[in-house]
Amino acid sequence: MLTIDSATYEQIVAHARRDHPDEACGVVAGPEGSDRPVRFIPMLNAAMSPTFYEFDSGDLFRLYKEMDERDEVPVVIYHSHTATEAYPSRTDVKLAQEPDAHYVLVSTRNGADSPTYDGEVEFRSYRIVDGVVTEEEVRIVPAYDQPAQ
Incomplete structure (x- = not known):
């Protein structure tokens, strides 16, 4: 199960909406x-693409160096799908190299890219290990010391 605070959840969703129609991507370290x-x-x-995401190799190298210096790991690796459901594509599965990470997908299809959209956002989390995709529950908490919403 992924437990995530509401502020971080909102930041991920806002990033996905802001980068639409291209896929957004990022990391939440812990x-x-x-x-x-x-x-x-x-x-x-x-990649600046509506159908594919790619971390810049230099940015990724700097991020991993920084996380190493801070004794952090990538707890969440997220990206958005702009026209399809929030489910890992074959490419997503192939690129998943962090067996302990939660892979979060946010779908910005059907108007969910709009900042004024008030409908349900498709926000799902998966574990991807050795090509096997397992969906997991997402628990959103106001803060880490408070119960789920």
Whole structure:
């Protein structure tokens, strides 16, 4: 199960809406061994594509170096789908290289890209290990010391 605070959830959704029609992508880092996503790090989609995302290799290298210096790991790796459901594509599965990470997908299809959209946003989380995709429950909490909404 992914437990995420509402502020970080909102930042991920806002990033997906802002970058639409291109896919948005980023990482939420957390203390090593905690499974707690606390530091939101939006990244540039180097592919600048509505159907594919790619982290810039230099940015990714710097991010991993910084996380290493801070004793952090990528707890959440997120991206958006602009025209399809929030489910990992074959390419997403192939690129998933962090077996301990939660892979979050946000769909901005059907008007969910609009800042004034008040409908339900499709926000789903998966574990992807050795090509096997397992959906997991998402629990949104106001803060990490408070119960789920």
